[in-house]
Amino acid sequence: MKWMEVTIFTTEEGLDPVCARLDMLGINQVMIEQGRESIEQFLRDTAKYWDYADMDKLVTSDEPCVKAYIADVADNRAAVRAIEDSFAELRNMDVxxxxxxxxxxxxxTDDEDWENNWKIYYKPLEIGDRLLVRPSWEKAEDTGRIVLSLDPGMAFGTGSHHTTRMCLEFLEKTVKAGDDMIDMGCGSGILSIASLLLGAKEAVAVDIDPIAEKIAYENAAMNGIGKDTYTVLVGDVLSDSALQDKLCEKKYDVVAANIVASVIIELSAIVPKLIKKDGVFIMSGIIAERLDEVLQALDKNGFEVLEVKAGDDWRAILARPKR
Structure with missing residues (x-):
């Protein structure tokens, strides 16, 4: 099916009124795109969570806009004219x-399913010696590997990025039967779910994004994992002392954090409180230019580095408490 994509250019202040007017016209399949100024401000406000941002991919237009999608059939062409007329009228009003x-x-556009088009980029992926990550909508041949089925949603990844792949390789190497594991910044839950499939007894996943809780639990269920062995918590470990206290009620054999260098540096002062003496700390999401900063923080907080992996401009670290 073909679609008519109607883009209405506005301001940050106008995004909500534009969406409301489209809703009045009975059009609710919309996508909002922030303008360059808003995205740049967001990156400044959240700088500690980002080491790198590709503005060419993040910004499609200097102006904020709302895109409405309508099936391209004869009966709907009048709807497009109604949109154009409605916003022409609004331009002349003093609101x-x-x-x-x-x-x-x-x-x-020929895009048959604009809501799901992103799925074409994800295919079954062999990682390490034992894992096979399979997007839920794809079939995979039986190769004798441990299959991790995943539906990341549009907000999270499936393991294809170097940072996640390197973490999974470290997990495959270190997770033992009966281990307790914690995943800091879980996203889709891929690292904690993989740990359980590799033999861990229990896993805790933490993320600041409430969407992650829903997606991680759904992915766990898809892999036959229930809430008796898997817990997802929402909050910022760095600033929420109550959450820190809750996590530190037990010690973990494996701590994983696939985030960014600045957060890992701060976490390195917290992880000693919740890792077992013979546990391992797996980190990724570290851009190459900041590797030395992370290594210095690990040394300062009592960790010994066992291995550093490289994938393009990204680095992953396997460490343990100094003995």
């Missing part, structure tokens, strides 16, 4: 808000 140009651009 007390800066709504920007409100210009509209119509494009016909």
């Amino acid at each position: 007390g808000l800066d709504l920007g140009s409100l210009r509209t651009v119509v494009r016909i």
